[in-house]
Amino acid sequence: MVVGNAHVKETRKLSRRSERSERRLFLADGPKAVEGALEVPGCVVEVFATTAATEQYADLAAAAPQWTLVDDRALASLSDSVTPAGVVALCRFLDRPLGHVVDATRLLAICADVRDPGNAGTVIRCADAAGADAVVFAGRSVDAYNPKTVRASVGSLFHLPIAVEPDPAAAVRAAQAAGLQVLAADGAGEVDLDHADDLLAAPTAWLFGNEAWGLPAELAGLADHRVRIPIHGRAESLNLSTAAALCLYASARVQRQ
Template sequence: MRSERRLFLADGPKAVEGALSVPGCVVEVFATPAATEQYAGLATEAVEVPWTLVDDRALASLSDSVSPAGVVALCRHLDRPLDDLLSTPRRLVALCADVRDPGNAGTVVRCADAAGVEVVVLAGSSVDAYNPKTVRASVGSLFHVPVAVEPDAAAAVRAARAAGLTVLAADGAGEVDLFEADELLTRPTAWLFGNEAWGLPDELAALADHRVRIPIHGRAESLNLSTAAALCLYASARAQRRTLQE
């Protein structure tokens, strides 16, 4: 259903709330009577879409959660072509290449939303943006940040550079220290993040303008993807906002 009809399910009150905030996104909401009473505010927001009461068994068939919250929205896909999203000048973009874990992908989208990222790109062989775990891990942020899906990760990097963005590859062996890169971070930037297990392939990282490492002061071997993304995106957001205020 997700790929053929470009429809997906948003499971839980936060996801449904986010979906309802996007005009035309929600096709129908399914909820148990108990959830309808508990989330009466959502039912009020859904005045322009059908709100269908279902029993617990029917609701459980729509949810992959161990403990369903009792409310699920049927939604239209939100992703847009990358060229369209980059046709407007951007200051901060997140490119995720071959990110396979849906929880990680959703958490990166959530971090991007919090940091003020303007576009998130799921590139290469990344997980489906509409995987139920991705949607749930984004905690509604999937509905706040414009998302593009680009099967060719190298093409996504080239598109970012063509749009005037400095591409920074997050790389543990990078030549630039994140904490000494404020001048670099003030530029309009696209951060490039790689796979959870093997990072960025050399040929893809080579397309970036710089490779940036997060310094590790303790004995940990590395940081996980979502933590690294949060640090990098917030470092850029801090540097850019400070420059705008000066």
């Protein structure tokens, strides 16, 4: 199917968070993201592609419910990438109710007021790689469907459940009510990650805070324990997504022994 500019223009509005929230639709840019989206039944509404990309990604074209040909300029207007790969999927939102996500979970990541889309997407990717069961975006966190978040997840957004909870404290309490201990990643924590194996063996929700100011004291206080990552060199701190990777993998290592 070949479409005109009006359809592309309407789809391009999904670059705005308000438009995404109202329509519960978002764009997944690039072959890896499109491939991941197509693996989720009912997720993909339509795929936009250039003629060259259609030839290159014939397997994706065969799997898509609707494959729409557009010219390079139209495709570029839908892509957030500096060098578009020529294929963008229109997808339905994937998030699930918080109660469904925390139920029967052994390893969970809660992002509280995480604002940077690249960090958010990388946390999703790390959680997926570590075998976590879900990720919760809480408080004033970046939209999970922000184009940069989707791209930084490198397809992992489609691999594990996502929940959105406006109140970070409610996310913590829901995790605890589901039988998870909540461990707050905190540079001033009383527990050293290197000596926390006994704790890490239990079903766990890791609580990660904002990139700049970390976790508010009242939110960290709701956690069962506050855990610090030891810094052996002179670095002041660790990037959020790096800290998340270390914490999630520490849990995965112990839980899988």
